[in-house]
Amino acid sequence: MLSTLRIENSPFNEQQLKQLQSSIGDLNPAQSQWLSGYLAGRLADPLPAPGAEQILSEASLTIIYATETGNAEGIAKRMAAGLEHQGTRSELHAMGDFRPTALRKLKNVVFIISTHGEGDPPDEALDLFEYLDSERAPALPELNYRVLALGDQSYTKFCEAGRQLDEKLQNLGARSFGERVECDVDYESDANEYTEEVLQYVKENLDTDNQAVEASAPGPSHLSLVPTESRWTRAQPFGAEVGQVQKITGTDSDKDIYHLEILLDDPDMLYEAGDSLGVWASNDPQLVDSILIALQIGPSEIVNFNDEDMTVSHAVTEHLEITRLSMDTVLAYAQAGHQGQLEAHFSGLDAEQQKAFIEQRQLADLVEAYPVQIPGQTLVEILRPLAPRSYSIASSQKAVAEEAHLTVATLNSNATGTIRQGVASSFLNQRLKPGESVRVFLEPNRRFRLPEDTQAPIIMIAAGTGIAPFRAFMQELEESRSDRDSWLIFGNPHLRTDFLYQREWLRWRDTGLLNRIDTAWSRDQAEKRYVQDVVKEQAALIDEWLQRGAHIYLCGSLQMGQAVLDALSEALSVQREIEPEKAATLLTQLRRDKRIKKDLY
Numbered sequence: 001m002l003s004t005l006r007i008e009n010s011p012f013n014e015q016q017l018k019q020l021q022s023s024i025g026d027l028n029p030a031q032s033q034w035l036s037g038y039l040a041g042r043l044a045d046p047l048p049a050p051g052a053e054q055i056l057s058e059a060s061l062t063i064i065y066a067t068e069t070g071n072a073e074g075i076a077k078r079m080a081a082g083l084e085h086q087g088t089r090s091e092l093h094a095m096g097d098f099r100p101t102a103l104r105k106l107k108n109v110v111f112i113i114s115t116h117g118e119g120d121p122p123d124e125a126l127d128l129f130e131y132l133d134s135e136r137a138p139a140l141p142e143l144n145y146r147v148l149a150l151g152d153q154s155y156t157k158f159c160e161a162g163r164q165l166d167e168k169l170q171n172l173g174a175r176s177f178g179e180r181v182e183c184d185v186d187y188e189s190d191a192n193e194y195t196e197e198v199l200q201y202v203k204e205n206l207d208t209d210n211q212a213v214e215a216s217a218p219g220p221s222h223l224s225l226v227p228t229e230s231r232w233t234r235a236q237p238f239g240a241e242v243g244q245v246q247k248i249t250g251t252d253s254d255k256d257i258y259h260l261e262i263l264l265d266d267p268d269m270l271y272e273a274g275d276s277l278g279v280w281a282s283n284d285p286q287l288v289d290s291i292l293i294a295l296q297i298g299p300s301e302i303v304n305f306n307d308e309d310m311t312v313s314h315a316v317t318e319h320l321e322i323t324r325l326s327m328d329t330v331l332a333y334a335q336a337g338h339q340g341q342l343e344a345h346f347s348g349l350d351a352e353q354q355k356a357f358i359e360q361r362q363l364a365d366l367v368e369a370y371p372v373q374i375p376g377q378t379l380v381e382i383l384r385p386l387a388p389r390s391y392s393i394a395s396s397q398k399a400v401a402e403e404a405h406l407t408v409a410t411l412n413s414n415a416t417g418t419i420r421q422g423v424a425s426s427f428l429n430q431r432l433k434p435g436e437s438v439r440v441f442l443e444p445n446r447r448f449r450l451p452e453d454t455q456a457p458i459i460m461i462a463a464g465t466g467i468a469p470f471r472a473f474m475q476e477l478e479e480s481r482s483d484r485d486s487w488l489i490f491g492n493p494h495l496r497t498d499f500l501y502q503r504e505w506l507r508w509r510d511t512g513l514l515n516r517i518d519t520a521w522s523r524d525q526a527e528k529r530y531v532q533d534v535v536k537e538q539a540a541l542i543d544e545w546l547q548r549g550a551h552i553y554l555c556g557s558l559q560m561g562q563a564v565l566d567a568l569s570e571a572l573s574v575q576r577e578i579e580p581e582k583a584a585t586l587l588t589q590l591r592r593d594k595r596i597k598k599d600l601y
């Protein structure tokens with residue numbers, strides 16, 4: 001069918017036809033079906049194509065979202081679908097694709113924004129934040145808006161970006177049509193309630209031409225204005241079979257890192273290199289038992305969770321967060337158990353110390369150090385609902401078809417003298433067995449994709465499990481027979497035990513698919529050596545690649561990411577003989593141009 005397409009009988013030129021034939025010629029039926037749905041959605045996608053003029057029309061409401069891991073985007077799309085369903089004209093924009101100067105033309109806006117880093121806005125919000133703080137920012141007395149902020153209570157700067165955005169808009173005279181709502185990691189019910197309130201508000205106050213919209217309502221062949229999402233979501237995850245769980249660090253390594261293969265045999269589970277997989281884990285039953293024993297709660301005591309009766313043991317194992325504390329949990333635990341000593345100690349700490357207290361302890365540590373006696377129902381009420389964890393996908397579907405590979409480090413900490421593990425990483429690496437099922441959903445990451453320009457070189461900088469998406473990139477390049485230049489800079493403790501996927505990387509280098517590898521083995525010598533040291537040493541070559549249009553990708557811990565950005569800035573300053581401030585501005589510009597892309601955690 002595709003081979004019969006010619007310039008004469010299609011709207012494509014010769015080069016486009018070649019590209020089409022090489023990229024979609026060998027898709028299987030499920031992939032073709034998905035692609036046709038995707039293109040239909042894209043046709044009708046209200047997000048403008050890059051460079052296209054934005055419509056900013058007569059819409060009753062504009063929704064602008066800023067996201068890093070996709071949650072804000074999902075809520076925004078569902079809100080837009082709700083508005084469409086009630087016959088309201090709305091527009092949906094990613095903040096990164098939105099021209100800040102267009103804000104003055106808008107009348108009614110909902111902003112949905114998450115917080116990342118340590119209280120920072122998502123990268124795509126940088127331009128708008130800077131604009132609102134600048135002298136160019138206009139007065140906005142005509143703007144009627146409301147903010148939905150996403151965050152995580154275990155961070156001290158909870159929902160900071162949403163708070164800041166709200167404050168900036170207020171300072172410019174904009175009027176809020178409702179309170180800002182701040183959501184914790186279990187954001188679904190708060191976000192749904194907020195969406196309902198917005199829909200109601202629009203219906204009652206803004207929807208003056210609702211009738212007209214309804215009168216011209218499209219027939220059945222009309223394509224939805226809201227891009228379709230996968231059938232499988234965070235709230236309705238896919239039950240995937242686990243294929244392989246294999247340790248990939250050496251037996252005497254300080255790290256416990258596993259390679260997992262998960263079967264996504266469903267046409268709605270298609271991903272791109274750079275995307276992540278959301279995983280719902282359950283707590284270690286032995287840890288739950290020990291906590292219940294210490295609290296003198298019988299495991300079969302019946303409690304109510306989310307309007308459902310169940311045993312307390314089941315509620316804690318499957319539904320509640322016991323490995324990550326929050327300030328509210330610590331205080332509620334102390335108050336419910338009349339633990340005056342804990343309450344006094346915790347309240348007496350400053351913000352930094354409270355942060356450290358929370359990060360270094362799990363519920364089991366509280367129970368041990370500050371024993372209390374509370375009923376099962378009280379325990380259920382003071383704990384936060386268990387949230388899913390994200391893992392970068394380490395494979396390309398072009399290479400592994402229906403599988404998704406993950407690279408997972410077991411999170412071990414012994415800050416209080418007892419070894420404690422992270423819930424999801426230990427569930428995946430230790431409790432889950434091949435053949436068993438795990439609840440997963442895709443988290444598309446459109447900010448961390450290979451460059452559209454097939455010739456643009458890429459520099460991939462990773463520490464530890466940060467290597468995962470780069471394995472996916474290389475598989476993608478290999479399958480598409482790319483001749484793009486690529487360079488890996490990788491760091492981990494020891495060469496002998498911790499060179500993740502070593503054979504594959506060396507093969508890619510030997511075949512020439514990968515142009516260069518540099519490594520930083522942090523513990524192979526007396527002084528620590530990190531990836532940022534390689535960046536500084538290779539300043540000249542990095543600058544040369546940048547001059548050739550290279551895109552730089554960073555993946556791994558937040559601390560590593562910040563240190564590498566600083567090193568890049570220093571490298572540019574030295575190499576181009578410019579002031580550090582000028583180099584920092586250059587770097588910010590590269591981030592804005594989406595040539596520096598981060599996937600940090």
Ligand SMILES: Cc1cc2nc3c(=O)[nH]c(=O)nc-3n(C[C@H](O)[C@H](O)[C@H](O)COP(=O)(O)OP(=O)(O)OC[C@H]3O[C@@H](n4cnc5c(N)ncnc54)[C@H](O)[C@@H]3O)c2cc1C
Nearest residue numbers: 323359389390391392407408409422423424425465468601
């Ligand atoms: C987009 C994205 C992609 C990711 N990709 C990967 C990946 O490919 N591989 C991978 O292994 N991980 C990845 N992560 C991290 C992963 O999502 C989990 O955070 C990690 O596995 C720990 O989860 P856990 O449930 O095991 O630990 P938790 O139960 O969440 O934490 C256990 C304990 O460790 C402490 N803790 C947790 N994280 C930190 C931290 N960063 N610093 C200090 N203390 C901490 C907590 O306070 C708690 O006491 C990614 C995260 C994101 C956001």
Ligand SMILES: NC(=O)c1ccc[n+]([C@@H]2O[C@H](COP(=O)([O-])OP(=O)(O)OC[C@H]3O[C@@H](n4cnc5c(N)ncnc54)[C@H](OP(=O)(O)O)[C@@H]3O)[C@@H](O)[C@H]2O)c1
Nearest residue numbers: 409463464465491492493522523530531557559560563601
């Ligand atoms: N609990 C914690 O304190 C903590 C800290 C970081 C990451 N994590 C979590 O651990 C998981 C992944 O761990 P991982 O083993 O893949 O990676 P990792 O702990 O980040 O370690 C990978 C490599 O990065 C080095 N490194 C440490 N600090 C660095 C810095 N500031 N700049 C550059 N490199 C640095 C490490 O060196 P050395 O270890 O030899 O110093 C190691 O060689 C993630 O889930 C992450 O969220 C937890």
Ligand SMILES: Cc1cc2nc3c(=O)[nH]c(=O)nc-3n(C[C@H](O)[C@H](O)[C@H](O)COP(=O)(O)O)c2cc1C
Nearest residue numbers: 067068069070071072114115119151152155158159
């Ligand atoms: C690396 C990282 C850093 C985060 N930092 C914060 C923070 O400082 N404050 C906060 O309230 N939430 C923080 N969060 C939580 C996110 O805001 C929360 O997961 C949110 O639902 C993400 O929404 P998004 O997917 O739209 O980006 C952080 C999450 C990650 C992964």
